Amino acid sequence: MFDLEQAIADWRKQMLAAGIKTPVPLEELESHLREEIEREIKSGQSEQLAFGLAGRQIGETHILKNEFAMAGETINELLKRLLCALAGIPNYQLATNMNTSNSNPERGWVTYLKSAVWIFPALFVWMGCCVFVVPKLKELSSISKTELPQLIQFELAVADVIKMNFLLGALMFLTVLVLLEWRWCGWSRYRRLFFGIAGFFLNFSALFVLASLLVYAVIVASRLVQTH
Amino acid sequence: MIRKELVAASAEPMILALLAQGESYGYAIIQEIKARSGGKLQWTDGMLYPVLHRMENRGLIKARWGESETGRKRKYYSLKKDGKTAMAKHHEQWSLVHSVLAGLKKEQYV
Numbered sequence: 001m002f003d004l005e006q007a008i009a010d011w012r013k014q015m016l017a018a019g020i021k022t023p024v025p026l027e028e029l030e031s032h033l034r035e036e037i038e039r040e041i042k043s044g045q046s047e048q049l050a051f052g053l054a055g056r057q058i059g060e061t062h063i064l065k066n067e068f069a070m071a072g073e074t075i076n077e078l079l080k081r082l083l084c085a086l087a088g089i090p091n092y093q094l095a096t097n098m099n100t101s102n103s104n105p106e107r108g109w110v111t112y113l114k115s116a117v118w119i120f121p122a123l124f125v126w127m128g129c130c131v132f133v134v135p136k137l138k139e140l141s142s143i144s145k146t147e148l149p150q151l152i153q154f155e156l157a158v159a160d161v162i163k164m165n166f167l168l169g170a171l172m173f174l175t176v177l178v179l180l181e182w183r184w185c186g187w188s189r190y191r192r193l194f195f196g197i198a199g200f201f202l203n204f205s206a207l208f209v210l211a212s213l214l215v216y217a218v219i220v221a222s223r224l225v226q227t228h
Numbered sequence: 229m230i231r232k233e234l235v236a237a238s239a240e241p242m243i244l245a246l247l248a249q250g251e252s253y254g255y256a257i258i259q260e261i262k263a264r265s266g267g268k269l270q271w272t273d274g275m276l277y278p279v280l281h282r283m284e285n286r287g288l289i290k291a292r293w294g295e296s297e298t299g300r301k302r303k304y305y306s307l308k309k310d311g312k313t314a315m316a317k318h319h320e321q322w323s324l325v326h327s328v329l330a331g332l333k334k335e336q337y338v
Binding site for chain 1: 253254255272273274275277278279281300301302303
């Protein structure tokens with residue numbers, strides 16, 4: 001007895017074995033196969049014959065594989081995908097193409113909330129570091145009579161600039177966000193990507209500063225131990 | 229039957245022109261082309277999808293997943309701004325080819 005679902009499952013396996021491994025083309029081809037089978041059955045063919053005819057109509061797997069390979073990603077698309085993966089947004093194409101007309105399934109407030117949760121811990125630790133660790137480190141540095149390395153000096157200077165202009169910067173950032181939400185209809189499409197990338201760089205910077213301060217603290221501490 | 233080189237060359241302008249009428253999906257595109265050409269333009273069904281993906285990668289069309297009336301998943305394609313520009317260019321070029329051929333044919337009977 002011919003089992004149509006089993007035959008379609010076998011057809012999928014054949015396609016996978018032939019190298020059509022990415023989910024989107026395979027899903028699309030299967031949907032097409034099912035439509036053609038349905039049409040053949042309606043025109044009076046048996047399930048088995050309908051499946052055979054539809055499969056033939058789709059084409060040979062090795063030719064399809066070559067065609068899909070030729071239709072592969074452009075360099076721009078590849079770079080975009082790599083950047084998104086780096087920012088912690090895997091398969092952004094799949095996520096943004098599903099059932100939506102504005103190409104972004106996520107609501108604005110969800111993106112803002114997620115970004116805040118994603119950025120807050122690193123920001124909190126960095127602020128704590130500025131208040132408690134940096135003064136102590138400066139004190140240790142003066143006791144051990146070692147000058148702060150240029151990298152640490154640069155990090156502290158950047159931190160000072162941010163602290164002094166924090167309110168102004170935050171206000172400008174919020175104004176730009178409000179303007180983007182209000183005036184640019186394409187913003188909803190790039191919102192998630194923007195916050196993903198911004199979050200990644202902020203977190204990376206905060207962790208880098210923390211790590212460098214820690215390394216410097218260890219070096220100064222060992223010097224102090226040696227002198228005493 | 230129309231030669232396969234011509235079928236391949238005409239695929240993109242025809243898809244663009246068809247999508248200019250509204251969004252559609254692979255199976256419907258093939259059926260529409262088949263019907264409009266009286267069955268003379270035969271595409272191997274599976275070959276349409278690499279072409280669609282290539283056009284999507286080039287930013288001519290965009291896609292979204294939707295559902296058919298029976299609940300089956302379908303990927304719908306629609307035209308983007310660049311697609312409209314590309315369609316106008318194709319139209320201009322094909323019209324030129326057509327007018328040259330028509331002119332030459334006319335001269336044969338003068």
